[in-house]
Amino acid sequence: MQANIQLDDIDIGILTALSADSRRSYADVASEVGLSTAAVHERVRKMVERGVIERFSLRIDPQRLGLHFTAFVAIRNDGGIHCRDVAPRLREMPEVLELHSVAGEYDFIAKIRTTHARALEDVLYQIKAIPGVARTTSTVVLNTEFEDRPLRWWPRPPTPCAGG
Amino acid sequence: MQANIQLDDIDIGILTALSADSRRSYADVASEVGLSTAAVHERVRKMVERGVIERFSLRIDPQRLGLHFTAFVAIRNDGGIHCRDVAPRLREMPEVLELHSVAGEYDFIAKIRTTHARALEDVLYQIKAIPGVARTTSTVVLNTEFEDRPLRWWPRPPTPCAGG
DNA sequence: AATGAAAACCCCTAGCG
DNA sequence: CGCTAGGGGTTTTCATT
Numbered sequence: 595m596q597a598n599i600q601l602d603d604i605d606i607g608i609l610t611a612l613s614a615d616s617r618r619s620y621a622d623v624a625s626e627v628g629l630s631t632a633a634v635h636e637r638v639r640k641m642v643e644r645g646v647i648e649r650f651s652l653r654i655d656p657q658r659l660g661l662h663f664t665a666f667v668a669i670r671n672d673g674g675i676h677c678r679d680v681a682p683r684l685r686e687m688p689e690v691l692e693l694h695s696v697a698g699e700y701d702f703i704a705k706i707r708t709t710h711a712r713a714l715e716d717v718l719y720q721i722k723a724i725p726g727v728a729r730t731t732s733t734v735v736l737n738t739e740f741e742d743r744p745l746r747w748w749p750r751p752p753t754p755c756a757g758g
Numbered sequence: 759m760q761a762n763i764q765l766d767d768i769d770i771g772i773l774t775a776l777s778a779d780s781r782r783s784y785a786d787v788a789s790e791v792g793l794s795t796a797a798v799h800e801r802v803r804k805m806v807e808r809g810v811i812e813r814f815s816l817r818i819d820p821q822r823l824g825l826h827f828t829a830f831v832a833i834r835n836d837g838g839i840h841c842r843d844v845a846p847r848l849r850e851m852p853e854v855l856e857l858h859s860v861a862g863e864y865d866f867i868a869k870i871r872t873t874h875a876r877a878l879e880d881v882l883y884q885i886k887a888i889p890g891v892a893r894t895t896s897t898v899v900l901n902t903e904f905e906d907r908p909l910r911w912w913p914r915p916p917t918p919c920a921g922g
Numbered sequence: 923a924a925t926g927a928a929a930a931c932c933c934c935t936a937g938c939g
Numbered sequence: 940c941g942c943t944a945g946g947g948g949t950t951t952t953c954a955t956t
Binding site: 601609612613614615616617644645646647648649650651652653654655658659660661664666681684685688691692693694695696697698700702703705708709713733734735736737738739740741742743744745746747748749 | 765773776777778779780781808809810811812813814815816817818819822823824825828830845848849852855856857858859860861862864866867869872873877897898899900901902903904905906907908909910911912913
Binding site: 619620621631632635 | 948949950951952953
């Protein structure tokens, strides 16, 4: 749970470059950030080791996979003993892309992707069958403007109370 | 807007492998899916060309970047002439990771990530200053159970009305 | 923590079935 | 659409600073 102190501008440069194209050669990235290939390699290795880089991944167009339908589903638990079992069950469902526990009227927000609206019905049915789930509210996505953007900024360490 | 007909099991195997580690060598992937290196290379090239693969990317731990705070912000537009300008303005804001237009009480759902709660206030202030935005409702994320999971499944083409 | 060099490995194209 | 083959580039290691 450490902060970003350990990342300097060169690290951010490497992350930015690889975030846009993670198969770029280290030689290429090295010339961009002004380091040798070996140095970039070493920095990447360390960032993987320290968990800054979780994995090298792939952005796939969900439409071309046949996943035409997206919804955000808010989930409310009941007060029973099964509450802690809800998240693991949702994790097993491949249609649930993201799961966040949230403050407010609901306990979870799930981002769900299916082939079509009809398929969401099945997923909701499964979710409602999970012990501990009391009720769901779905918000249907009409159009995804953007998601999974490459890294373009990073937060500066918080300035120590300049304004009070 | 074509379907997934063109992707066979081998393509899915390649996507699954690269989704978990996009820097794996094609030679390595090839031995896994039972093809030659050149064949894997050619299939990847075509999937990039056809837009199935949008890009090779990187999953960075937001915590280690100092992004400790996540919220979903529902945005409602007013009925004015500026409605169509709202999405482009939100696109310019780096804290807005995702933007979906949705059906229901609100017009958009934005996924927003900042260093801390206080920084969300600034972002909301900016959003409310966009012409056309009428009102926002924020849902604070307490814990992200999972997000950006590697590909593990893909939808089978819909069975033609087996059940009616 | 970075460099340059060396060795192993991989990418990518070409030619062919 | 897939395979083999080969040159050229890249990754990865290591001694040095």
